[in-house]
Structure formats: structure tokens, C-alpha cells
Amino acid sequence: DGGITQSPKYLFRKEGQNVTLSCEQNLNHDAMYWYRQDPGQGLRLIYYSQIVNDFQKGDIAEGYSVSREKKESFPLTVTSAQKNPTAFYLCASSIDPGSETQYFGPGTRLLVL
Amino acid sequence: AQSVTQLDSHVSVSEGTPVLLRCNYSSSYSPSLFWYVQHPNKGLQLLLKYTSAATLVKGINGFEAEFKKSETSFHLTKPSAHMSDAAEYFCVVSVLRGSNYQLIWGAGTKLIIKP
Numbered sequence: 001d002g003g004i005t006q007s008p009k010y011l012f013r014k015e016g017q018n019v020t021l022s023c024e025q026n027l028n029h030d031a032m033y034w035y036r037q038d039p040g041q042g043l044r045l046i047y048y049s050q051i052v053n054d055f056q057k058g059d060i061a062e063g064y065s066v067s068r069e070k071k072e073s074f075p076l077t078v079t080s081a082q083k084n085p086t087a088f089y090l091c092a093s094s095i096d097p098g099s100e101t102q103y104f105g106p107g108t109r110l111l112v113l
Numbered sequence: 114a115q116s117v118t119q120l121d122s123h124v125s126v127s128e129g130t131p132v133l134l135r136c137n138y139s140s141s142y143s144p145s146l147f148w149y150v151q152h153p154n155k156g157l158q159l160l161l162k163y164t165s166a167a168t169l170v171k172g173i174n175g176f177e178a179e180f181k182k183s184e185t186s187f188h189l190t191k192p193s194a195h196m197s198d199a200a201e202y203f204c205v206v207s208v209l210r211g212s213n214y215q216l217i218w219g220a221g222t223k224l225i226i227k228p
Contacts, residue, residue, distance in 0.1 A: 040122065042221060
């Protein structure tokens with residue numbers, strides 16, 4: 001089955017820790033995205049990548065970092081600089097940056113202890 | 114600047130009755146518009162998409178939406194609600210920034226289905 005997988009489903013972080021959220025896709029899509037979802041709000045774009053070894057900041061990139069070393073993988077690191085990391089994180093992909101339709105993974109819920 | 118406003122944070126209907134979820138958009142050009150659905154603690158699924166072809170767009174699970182340029186609206190409807198429709202629904206507009214499209218999201222409408 002083709003799709004996007006995110007792991008883990010739930011993640012707990014202690015104060016001052018960095019944590020990395022995994023996103024893998026086997027759709028052969030060029031573009032990948034990370035969003036943050038908070039209650040009562042729409043999704044907000046954290047980072048996106050149009051192609052391997054390239055990525056761009058979205059609207060709320062502060063406190064986050066990404067890498068895109070392989071086409072199928074786009075991990076997100078939530079650093080200790082992110083002061084309010086508790087949220088639901090969604091990864092998405094599209095066939096190319098010029099495609100408007102994005103496909104989403106099941107999400108990772110991050111909780112700070 | 115492009116934006117999306119979902120007019121209701123919650124909509125409650127009885128099973129078997131019609132559903133109306135309202136969305137207004139702001140765009141300086143003719144946009145592409147989407148509706149996505151999110152079931153509890155799940156990812157997002159594309160319901161339907163408007164891209165300047167027919168103004169009435171049919172989606173999955175019996176949903177449809179009508180693009181009305183004069184009203185800058187893209188309301189989502191379904192003739193008869195089912196219990197499985199209980200979820201959160203997001204109206205989205207697509208924005209071209211540089212060479213790629215980005216999605217601008219509404220705040221969501223939670224659909225509650227009463228038995």
C-alpha cells in the first residue's frame with residue numbers, strides 16, 4: 001500500500017530535550033511538508049521541502065529543524081528552543097511542488113512532561 | 114492576502130438530516146479550494162477540490178460543495194447525515210508562493226451527529 005507513515009503516534013518530551021518525529025512516504029512524491037495543529041485552529045506550516053537536500057521555512061519555523069537527505073524521508077526535530085511544543089504534528093506530501101493536492105500521514109501527538 | 118473563514122466552529126445535526134458547513138474565502142485571484150476531513154486523532158483526508166472547472170464539485174461519501182464567486186463562498190453540503198460523518202472539517206485555499214503551492218487552512222468545523 002502506498003502512503004505516508006508517521007512515528008511514533010504519541011511522543012513525550014521532557015523540558016530541554018530535543019525530539020525527532022519521523023515521516024516516511026512511498027508515493028515517490030517530490031514535495032513534503034510539516035504542519036502543526038492546535039485545538040480550534042487550522043493547520044500551520046512549519047517547513048516544506050520541494051526536492052531532496054532542499055527545504056524552506058514555513059510560517060512558524062522557529063524552534064524546529066528538518067532534513068531531507070532521502071526523497072522518501074523528511075524528519076522534523078522539535079528543539080528545546082520551541083517554547084510551546086505540545087501539539088499534533090502532521091506530515092504531508094505532494095507529487096511535486098506545483099501540485100496543489102497534498103496527502104497526509106496519521107500524525108504524531110507530542111506532549112511535554 | 115488569501116484567507117479562509119469557517120463560519121461555525123461546531124455544527125450539530127440529527128442523523129438523516131441535511132448537513133451545511135459554511136466557508137468564505139478571500140483571494141485576489143480565482144483560487145483553488147478544498148475541503149478536508151479529519152476523524153478523531155487521525156490524519157486528514159481530501160473530500161473534494163475545486164479548480165475552476167464546474168462550480169458544483171462532488172466529493173467522496175456523498176458530500177458536495179458549490180463555488181460561488183459573487184459570494185466568495187465554498188459551502189460543503191450533504192443531503193443526509195450519517196453517524197460516520199462525525200468529524201472535523203477544514204476548508205482550505207491554495208496559494209502560489211514562488212514556484213510552489215501552499216495551503217491556507219480555516220480553523221475547522223466540528224460536525225456532531227445526533228442519533
